[in-house]
Amino acid sequence: MNVALIAHDKKKNDMVQFAVAYKYVLQKHTLFATGTTGTKIMEATGLKIQRFQSGPLGGDQEIGAMIAQNNMDMVIFFRDPLTAQPHEPDVSALMRLCDVYAIPLATNMGSAELFIHGLERGDLKWRSILKQQGE
Numbered sequence: 276m277n278v279a280l281i282a283h284d285k286k287k288n289d290m291v292q293f294a295v296a297y298k299y300v301l302q303k304h305t306l307f308a309t310g311t312t313g314t315k316i317m318e319a320t321g322l323k324i325q326r327f328q329s330g331p332l333g334g335d336q337e338i339g340a341m342i343a344q345n346n347m348d349m350v351i352f353f354r355d356p357l358t359a360q361p362h363e364p365d366v367s368a369l370m371r372l373c374d375v376y377a378i379p380l381a382t383n384m385g386s387a388e389l390f391i392h393g394l395e396r397g398d399l400k401w402r403s404i405l406k407q408q409g410e
């Protein structure tokens with residue numbers, strides 16, 4: 276599965292801890308991240324991650340483009356709901372595209388915990404079946 280990992284600045288430590296705790300699950304998948312989030316996770320875990328631009332410089336939009344092309348299976352995005360983001364329109368657009376394409380989107384640690392166990396169990400296999408059928 277293709278999995279995107281994104282965290283706003285005040286949530287980056289949470290994301291790093293999450294990635295360390297679930298490295299054994301994440302390492303079985305193809306990982307993508309916005310620039311700074313990806314760097315921090317790679318430094319802490321050694322996981323291989325394809326990094327896009329930093330969020331404020333277009334990284335959210337690049338991940339959105341992957342969703343629009345049916346190339347992203349899950350998005351884990353630890354948002355900071357208490358800090359205004361200069362690129363809020365990009366954040367909203369990314370979340371909107373997840374809804375347009377029914378891509379699972381976890382926006383906090385609570386939902387991410389459920390998602391990662393689903394990923395471990397293979398709950399998203401239906402997506403690869405759909406892709407094989409060219410849908």
Ligand SMILES: O=C(CO)COP(=O)(O)O
Binds near residue numbers: 282366
């Ligand atoms: O701002 C972000 C998501 O909206 C995250 O970007 P960085 O991972 O580059 O900090």
